[in-house]
Amino acid sequence: MTQNRTTIKDIARECGVSLSTVSLVLNDNPRIGEKTRQKVQEAVRRHSYQPNHQARGLASKSSRIMSVVVPNLSHVFSDVYFGEILNGVHERASESDYKLLIDVANEKFLANQDYVNIIRARRADGMLFVASSIHDNYLRDVEQAQLPVMLVNHYYPNSKLSYVTVDYRQSAQRAAEHLLSLGHKRIGLIAGTNTYTGLDFRDAFLTYCRQKGLTEQDLPWVEGGPYWSQEDGFAAAGKLLEQYPGLTAIMAANDRMAMGAISCAAGRGLRVPQDLSVMGVDDIPSAPFTSPALTTIKHDLSEVGRRSFDRLLAIFKKEADSHQEVLPVELVVRESTGPAPQQA
Amino acid sequence: MTQNRTTIKDIARECGVSLSTVSLVLNDNPRIGEKTRQKVQEAVRRHSYQPNHQARGLASKSSRIMSVVVPNLSHVFSDVYFGEILNGVHERASESDYKLLIDVANEKFLANQDYVNIIRARRADGMLFVASSIHDNYLRDVEQAQLPVMLVNHYYPNSKLSYVTVDYRQSAQRAAEHLLSLGHKRIGLIAGTNTYTGLDFRDAFLTYCRQKGLTEQDLPWVEGGPYWSQEDGFAAAGKLLEQYPGLTAIMAANDRMAMGAISCAAGRGLRVPQDLSVMGVDDIPSAPFTSPALTTIKHDLSEVGRRSFDRLLAIFKKEADSHQEVLPVELVVRESTGPAPQQA
DNA sequence: GATCTTCCTGAAATCGTATTTTTTACCGGT
DNA sequence: ACCGGTAAAAAATACGATTTCAGGAAGATC
Known part of the structure; x- marks a missing residue:
């Protein structure tokens, strides 16, 4: 039962110094003389002593x-x-x-x-x-x-x-600028509306596009589903393409939903980007490796x-x-x- | 400075009992009478008292x-x-x-x-x-x-x-059985050799196939690269298909490499599974959703x-x-x- | 009414460290 | 010989709980 781990007390006893001296050495306090410091450090090394983190935290009021x-x-x-x-x-x-x-x-x-x-x-x-x-x-x-x-x-x-x-609003604006500059006039948005930043993105995107002259009916949006997943994107793109056959671009609120949208388009015989442009948000590591490689807004997470x-x-x-x-x-x-x- | 968080001591003082009584109540020790217990619990609730975890750990020798x-x-x-x-x-x-x-x-x-x-x-x-x-x-x-x-x-x-x-050996055997039962006689293996389990898988796979009559030259294997990633699988499959054009199946040591192998095959005009069978290991969540859906060995991680x-x-x-x-x-x-x- | 249980409760020790305060030792200077 | 000053080390206290042990009060038994 006395077989316990070595403590600061053991080190102190062995070196013939007090507890506080050892503690001060351990915390690199300069108030300790060189000889004593050496002696203590040597003993610490020899026992491969490791301070008890809980005791330390209790005394110092930090858990690290x-x-x-x-x-x-x-x-x-x-x-x-x-x-x-x-x-x-x-x-x-x-x-x-x-x-x-x-x-x-x-x-x-x-x-x-x-x-x-x-x-x-x-x-x-x-x-x-x-x-x-x-x-x-x-x-x-x-x-x-x-x-x-x-x-x-x-x-x-x-x-x-x-x-x-x-900056999700800036993100939305950059994306809208890009699609509009390519001449797109009918853009479907797959939004994630269960986060405040997702709502910001949607609102900023729609607002900017309207400012630039797009009408409400050329700017449909659907909910991407709660998980922002590839499957959610696939389903959402399905709804959009079904209801609004004239769309020339789909904007997804993240890259995975964009990937889902691309598979969905492919399944319907649409070529990306010739027939339909798709872009995402985040620039996740796999974005450059999808086919076609994904245009996106880089968020440095x-x-x-x-x-x-x-x-x-x-x-x-x-x-x-x-x-x-x-x-x-x-x-x-x-x-x-x-x-x-x-x-x- | 006495503005500190409420401690077990405060609760004890307020209830007019000792420290140990409060502690025993907190730990659901049945030795405490019902009235006292109620009184203490009430005070705890009122202060929304939360025991200091470090002190607790120090005394009880567990950090949870x-x-x-x-x-x-x-x-x-x-x-x-x-x-x-x-x-x-x-x-x-x-x-x-x-x-x-x-x-x-x-x-x-x-x-x-x-x-x-x-x-x-x-x-x-x-x-x-x-x-x-x-x-x-x-x-x-x-x-x-x-x-x-x-x-x-x-x-x-x-x-x-x-x-x-x-059981990586069993995994290898199940996979080999499956491919052999489909009549494959020339199988390329993409192995991961930087883990002991990966080595086991490779050895078990090769051994079993040889037992069933495949010769060494109909059973080539390549290193999948250190990361077991889709890119690694893509590259490895490339090497295999280049050097051994007669292969009818590729066995990858995990699903991601298998996916890489499928893209590689597709890029070379090979249809999966008509021209080339590909299987993986793990059964990751996306395995059912790739195209074609991936045959694999389920590892319940x-x-x-x-x-x-x-x-x-x-x-x-x-x-x-x-x-x-x-x-x-x-x-x-x-x-x-x-x-x-x-x-x- | 005295004794004996049983049930609660409180005092004290302990866990292993940090930190502040006090003591000791040493020094040169007059 | 005395003093003040300083540096080094020891001692005391705090951190906030758990746990052991001893004792008091209430109830039971005869």
Whole structure:
């Protein structure tokens, strides 16, 4: 039973110094003399001593852990969208000697009010909410709790919650500009309307196109379904092409739905881009490798992840206050869009 | 400065009971009378008191966290393979009130010897190593450290390290049986040779086919490249079809490489399955939706994840010793395989 | 009414570290 | 010989829980 792991006490006894001395050495405090420091470090190495992280956290009031919350979708853990963001978050976390705690916003998470309790219980120093839907009202409670949190690539209207997101309105405008400049006059939109950013995208896209003279009936839009998946895109494109045979372009609110739309078009004998232009949003890693290669708006999700983490850490350390940031996007022209066909 | 969060002490004072009473109530210890229990629970609710997790862990010697280690690939966080496993792991973790700490086996991870130190520092109760390559020799150190760890869907030869994995040899045999039963006599194999399970698959596949009469030159194999990706599969299939024009079937060591092989075949004017049969391994979620739908061997990776977690937890609690388990697989016939063409 | 259980409860020890305060040792200067 | 000053190390306290152990009160038994 005394077979326990070596503690700071063992090191102290062995070196004939006090506990605090060892602790100070471990934390690189300059108040300790060189000889003692050497002696202690040597003993630490010899025992391959590893400080107890919980004790350390208890005393220092930091867990060096950030919690990451992802939505409760069936395949979140293999979703490119979340994957890109997580890459960025993890990169910076690793550099700052932070670890990531992964949570899924499922029933249990909500019932336990983990969205506030994880921080209250000091399991994590802060929390990153990666995307969410307009139905996630728990964010209201999060706001009131005044905790170090960050919304990653989305935001919550009428709140002071910090966020970092790409500019979905700019994204919509760039996309519209591109399609209009190619001469398209009848454009179908596959929108995702279960997020605030998705709504922004839709509204900005429709508004811009109308400003440029498109009429409402030449600008139909359909709901892409809740999952923004390839299947959703396939189905949505089906509806559009069925009801509005005169369309020359389809704009999908993300790349996967665009890919679904392309298969749908192919299945109906439409050539992309000769008969129908299709474009997406995000520029996921596989976008250049589809056939035809996908024209899209590049959203740098890794960068969103990186900045989110950095900002959140600054907020936790009280080096910064709440932070709201919007990153620019970029048009990437590939092969899935082309001049509007001259017909009828 | 006394503005700190409410602690167990505050609750005790307010209820006029001692610290231990409150603690016992919180842990549902039946030794506490009903009246006192009610009173304490009421106070807890009123303050929405949340026990400090680090203090709790320090005293109880459990962090209620399991660490999950994934390889250092460029898009791990959006990889279907790891995603499926993580789904299973997370499901059980959530049910057991455990949280998951995500780690990537990058240089820093190795340099810090996190593979042993995370547990030593009590940051996590145990560790799940999700896949790894034959070059990951740090597993030797892990074995020596005698810690609660689990290898997920792989194993480490000549060691007592616990693991749960699907039966890659059975998988190879099922696949070979299927192709041979369709009359294929010249089969190209795209193998992944940077994992022990991948080597097993290759060896078992080749051995079985030879037993059934195929000669070495009718059974070429190529390396699928380190990433087991669609691009790797595309390139590998190219090599095979170039060098061995008489092949009637291609067996890929996972579904993504099989998909790459199908695109490659399509690019060369070969119809699948009429001219060339292609099959994969894993049965990832998109396998039924490719065209043609992919014939494959189903590996229930979520189940591997679930069992891995459960077993690891049992080991940590000392309810079980080391554990080595192999799960059966299943052939799934879809459209990408067919009878061998009658030719030359 | 005395004794014996049984049931609760509280005091104290413990977990392993960080941090602040106090003590000790040493130094040169007068 | 005395003093103040400084640097190094020790001691004390805090962090917020769990858990062991001992004892008091209530009820049961004779």
